[in-house]
Each structure stands twice: as structure tokens, then as C-alpha cells.
Amino acid sequence: MIEAQLGRCVAAWCPGATGVTGAAKLSGGASQETWTFDIVHPDGPIGAILRRAPPGYGASPGRAAGLDAEATLMQLAHDAGLPSPRVLHVLTPEDDLGTGFIMQRVEGETIARKILRDEQFAKARPMLARQVGGIAAGIHGLDVTKLPKLRQMTSTKEIADLDREYRSFGWPRPVFELALRWLRDHDPGPSAEVTLVHGDFRHGNLIIGPDGVRAVLDWELAHLGDPMEDLGWVCVNSWRFGEIDKPVGGFGTREELFAGYEAAGRRADPERVKFWEVMGTLRWGVMCCGMMQRFRQGPDHSMERAMIGRRSSEAEIDLLRLLAPREK
Amino acid sequence: MQDEPTPVELTKAVADFLRHDITPMISGHNAFKLRVAINMLDLVTRQLTQQQGSDAAESARLAQLLGMQGSLFDLNRELADRIGKGELDLTTPGLSEHLWQTTMDKLAVDQPNYAAYKRELGSKGG
Numbered sequence: 001m002i003e004a005q006l007g008r009c010v011a012a013w014c015p016g017a018t019g020v021t022g023a024a025k026l027s028g029g030a031s032q033e034t035w036t037f038d039i040v041h042p043d044g045p046i047g048a049i050l051r052r053a054p055p056g057y058g059a060s061p062g063r064a065a066g067l068d069a070e071a072t073l074m075q076l077a078h079d080a081g082l083p084s085p086r087v088l089h090v091l092t093p094e095d096d097l098g099t100g101f102i103m104q105r106v107e108g109e110t111i112a113r114k115i116l117r118d119e120q121f122a123k124a125r126p127m128l129a130r131q132v133g134g135i136a137a138g139i140h141g142l143d144v145t146k147l148p149k150l151r152q153m154t155s156t157k158e159i160a161d162l163d164r165e166y167r168s169f170g171w172p173r174p175v176f177e178l179a180l181r182w183l184r185d186h187d188p189g190p191s192a193e194v195t196l197v198h199g200d201f202r203h204g205n206l207i208i209g210p211d212g213v214r215a216v217l218d219w220e221l222a223h224l225g226d227p228m229e230d231l232g233w234v235c236v237n238s239w240r241f242g243e244i245d246k247p248v249g250g251f252g253t254r255e256e257l258f259a260g261y262e263a264a265g266r267r268a269d270p271e272r273v274k275f276w277e278v279m280g281t282l283r284w285g286v287m288c289c290g291m292m293q294r295f296r297q298g299p300d301h302s303m304e305r306a307m308i309g310r311r312s313s314e315a316e317i318d319l320l321r322l323l324a325p326r327e328k
Numbered sequence: 329m330q331d332e333p334t335p336v337e338l339t340k341a342v343a344d345f346l347r348h349d350i351t352p353m354i355s356g357h358n359a360f361k362l363r364v365a366i367n368m369l370d371l372v373t374r375q376l377t378q379q380q381g382s383d384a385a386e387s388a389r390l391a392q393l394l395g396m397q398g399s400l401f402d403l404n405r406e407l408a409d410r411i412g413k414g415e416l417d418l419t420t421p422g423l424s425e426h427l428w429q430t431t432m433d434k435l436a437v438d439q440p441n442y443a444a445y446k447r448e449l450g451s452k453g454g
Binding site for chain 1: 361365371414424427428442443
């Protein structure tokens with residue numbers, strides 16, 4: 001059914017397109033879905049991705065920027081020469097596909113364990129940290145006046161959000177309390193410069209090929225704030241997938257990340273990055289607790305949710321390694 | 329008194345059956361889900377084996393740190409409150425050791441293959 005709808009949709013804006021084939025859902029919760037499909041075209045198939053909230057799920061929850069904002073940000077990133085898919089079409093009510101957009105499909109890998117271990121990425125790995133630094137600088141350098149409407153965050157607000165969320169679970173976690181204390185005591189305050197922050201800049205949201213990063217995905221958590229947040233988040237231990245001595249995504253050093261960032265004309269602040277790494281580690285822990293909550297209360301009673309709930313202790317050990325390292 | 333086999337023996341038997349007899353027959357997304365299911369049973373087995381000992385030791389440490397008795401939940405809530413208020417911190421004798429031991433005991437059940445856990449286990453010789 002979706003192929004017929006997509007076929008009508010693409011015919012309206014893609015000259016020569018005669019339909020679509022191979023539509024398959026890649027991921028989807030109740031409110032947001034990602035589909036892959038090929039546009040049938042006389043010049044050969046065009047790989048495409050649909051990201052949408054199905055009809056009836058218009059509003060985006062809490063922290064989400066919204067699909068329209070995501071489309072605009074991806075297009076801005078693409079136009080600025082950053083690795084980002086081209087947005088082909090923003091859905092209209094006539095499409096009857098809900099809200100969202102269609103973008104070019106970029107081939108490559110997003111699964112961290114493959115990127116960190118497979119031979120085909122061996123040549124890319126040593127350059128990834130630097131490259132990721134350059135891309136972050138590009139994102140932070142996008143003209144703020146051209147951005148869609150986004151929520152504005154500060155470290156102080158983020159601490160308060162995490163505190164409230166943690167308390168809502170009603171499950172005592174002394175290590176999270178310790179982290180919240182540390183964050184309050186080390187809160188650097190508002191950053192001198194407020195920029196676009198990707199908000200979820202890590203493995204899973206980077207399409208990587210043997211030649212390096214090909215696309216940055218998932219701008220759902222984009223906001224305005226301290227650019228060092230993105231650099232701290234990409235260093236969170238959980239995104240190293242076992243390669244714990246390579247803080248940047250398990251593939252590189254902070255020095256390489258900062259060098260790439262600075263080569264693109266921006267200054268990194270290692271102290272603030274460390275602060276955001278602690279914040280990010282706690283955030284991941286709180287997200288795991290949220291998964292447990294949704295597993296227990298929500299309609300999605302999946303084993304995966306339950307098991308992510310049991311990953312909150314990994315955030316605790318990572319917080320202790322950051323805040324109370326043991327003498328070796 | 330409940331009869332044998334024990335819960336641990338039962339969960340182990342199910343996990344072994346899924347791992348050895350069913351895994352080779354399943355592919356695709358269901359293979360992924362099967363792996364998650366096996367991991368889940370293994371976690372339950374570890375918890376059933378280890379929880380009694382680690383809970384007792386945690387209770388004893390908490391009673392010592394806080395100077396009070398109570399259920400494990402209440403003691404943890406009290407510790408969390410006092411850390412939150414700043415009444416206890418990393419300079420408090422025994423606090424860091426307690427948080428570390430408690431966290432290591434959780435990882436031993438939740439994710440004994442987590443790299444940071446294995447590193448800490450190695451550096452302290454267990």
C-alpha cells in the first residue's frame with residue numbers, strides 16, 4: 001500500500017519517475033518510521049529514504065526538533081558541503097503519507113561493531129576522529145540565522161532536566177546522585193557562543209564507508225546550545241563499543257578530534273568537553289532507566305527494551321571511572 | 329521448601345537448549361531476538377546465583393556508612409539523599425569503595441563482558 005502512495009508522491013516531483021519498488025521499513029516506533037525504497041526511473045533506480053510520522057502522529061514529543069526542522073537542517077548541512085543526504089521532498093498533505101520527508105539514500109555502514117572491526121574500514125579508522133572533528137566544526141559553523149526554530153539548551157537546564165527525569169523513576173541510584181552533584185559543582189555556565197548542536201552525534205547516526213564519513217543522520221535532538229556538547233557526547237564510553245582506550249567512538253583520540261575541529265577554524269575547550277562527557281554518560285544512564293520504564297508501562301513489552309534497562313549500570317561504572325578513578 | 333531442580337538449573341537448561349538446538353535453525357531479525365533472549369536468561373541465571381551474597385554485603389556496608397538499619401531499598405534511598413544533599417561525598421571514608429563494589433556487583437550480573445568492567449576487574453585482581 002505504501003508503495004502505491006509513494007509512487008504517486010514521487011511522480012509529482014521527480015520528472016520521469018514511474019513508481020517505486022522495494023519499500024521496506026527499517027525502523028519504527030509508534031510515532032516515527034524510516035523506510036527505504038527505490039524510485040523507478042528511466043535513467044536507473046534512485047535509492048531513497050522516507051522518514052515520517054504516519055498520519056495521525058503529527059506532533060513530535062518533548063525534546064524532538066520535529067521532522068520539518070530535521071529536513072531543513074539536513075539540507076543546510078548538505079548545502080554547506082557537510083556529509084549529509086540531499087533532501088528530495090518534504091511531504092505535503094496531498095501526499096497522504098503523514099508528515100516527514102524523503103531523502104537520498106547514502107550507502108554505507110552505521111553499525112559500530114562492523115566499523116570498528118571489519119577489514120574494509122581499516123584504512124578509514126585512523127582518520128575518523130579528525131574527520132568527525134571537522135564535521136562537528138562544520139555543523140557548529142552553520143549560520144544560526146538560517147536555522148529553523150529549535151529549543152535552546154544550557155548546561156544548567158540540562159542538569160535540571162536529568163535531575164527531574166532521574167527522580168521521576170523513583171529508584172535510588174547513589175552513583176547518579178554523585179554525578180548530579182559533580183555536574184552542579186562543575187557547571188561551566190552558558191557558553192560564550194551559542195551554536196547549532198546536533199544533539200546525537202555518535203555511532204549509529206554516522207554512515208561510514210571505506211573512505212570515511214559519508215553522512216550525518218538523525219537530527220531529531222538538534223538544538224541551540226554549547227557546541228562542546230557534541231564533542232563530549234561522541235566521547236561517551238558506551239559509544240566506544242569495547243575500544244575503551246580510544247575515546248572518540250572507539251576509533252581515535254580526543255587530540256585528533258580537537259585537531260580536526262580546529263583545522264576547520266573553531267576552538268575546542270577540553271574542560272567543557274570533559275564536563276559534557278560526564279553529562280552525556282549520565283544522560284545515557286537516564287535513557288536506559290527510561291527504557292526500563294517504557295518496558296514496564298508502555299505497549300512495547302520487548303526484550304530489547306528490558307535489556308537496555310539493565311544497561312544503566314554501565315553508565316554507573318563509566319561515571320565512577322570519570323569521577324572516582326581507582327588507583328592503578 | 330520448593331523442590332529441585334533449582335531455578336538456576338532450570339534457566340540454564342532453557343538457555344542451553346536455545347543456544348545449541350534452536351540458534352542454528354533461526355536467521356534474520358529473529359536470530360537477533362533469540363540472541364537477546366539467551367542473554368536475558370543468562371542474566372537471570374547470574375542474578376539468581378550472585379544476588380544473595382552481594383545484597384548481604386551491600387547491606388552491611390550501607391549500615392556501616394549510614395549508621396542505620398533498614399531494607400536495601402531504604403538504605404540506598406538514604407545514601408542517595410545524603411549524597412544529593414552533599415552530606416556525604418568522595419572524601420567520606422568508605423564511600424568510594426562502597427560505590428565501586430556495588431557497581432562492580434551490578435556489572436557482574438548485567439554485563440560481565442562490558443570492557444570497562446573487565447578492565448577494572450583486572451586492575452584490582454577481582
